[in-house]
Amino acid sequence: MSWRSFPTPTDRRLAVARILGAKGLAGAVRVELVTDWPERLAPGADVWLEGDPQPIRILRVESGGRTTVLRLDGVATREAAEALRDRYLEAPAVDLPDATYYWGDLIGLRVEEPDGSLVGELVEIFRAGDNEVYRIVGERGERLVPALRSVVLRIDLDSGLMIVAPDDAEEVR
Numbered sequence: 001m002s003w004r005s006f007p008t009p010t011d012r013r014l015a016v017a018r019i020l021g022a023k024g025l026a027g028a029v030r031v032e033l034v035t036d037w038p039e040r041l042a043p044g045a046d047v048w049l050e051g052d053p054q055p056i057r058i059l060r061v062e063s064g065g066r067t068t069v070l071r072l073d074g075v076a077t078r079e080a081a082e083a084l085r086d087r088y089l090e091a092p093a094v095d096l097p098d099a100t101y102y103w104g105d106l107i108g109l110r111v112e113e114p115d116g117s118l119v120g121e122l123v124e125i126f127r128a129g130d131n132e133v134y135r136i137v138g139e140r141g142e143r144l145v146p147a148l149r150s151v152v153l154r155i156d157l158d159s160g161l162m163i164v165a166p167d168d169a170e171e172v173r
Helices: 078-082
Strands: 005-009 014-022 028-031 047-049 056-064 068-074 088-090 110-112 116-127 131-138 140-148 152-156 163-164
Touching: 014 047, 014 068, 014 078, 110 131, 116 140
Parallel strands: 110 163
Antiparallel strands: 005 014, 014 028, 014 088, 028 068, 047 056, 047 088, 056 068, 110 116, 116 131, 131 140, 152 163
């Protein structure tokens, strides 16, 4: 899932890849995938350069190496590809299964324990191995919470609230 989201009046796009730089002389770009659905970066798919209103078509995809390489319509030189370094490619958000969330929807949630005591605000999500970790900052300091059903008891986006199991051992002061 992506922590970067850029809603527009007509759609909601999320980052799916970050451009690392050029590959070769013909305008191909090396990308770092930042999506759980790499199949969204397929030949013929439309993506948007971060902040651009018009989509750009993926012409070719090379995977299996150290990085994924894309050929984008209209990017025909190494210089044009290098100019895109560190920009994100976005795609429309897809509907998620129940109890699954985009990172950007969780950032900013108020986090409490079941008894109502405030833990803080969810300020960052990152991966640690195969797991996601929520970084919560509050008056008592920082707390790192693994994104596990046994620890994250409830998420209510409508009320902006996450309930987590109490566990003082996870606090960092």
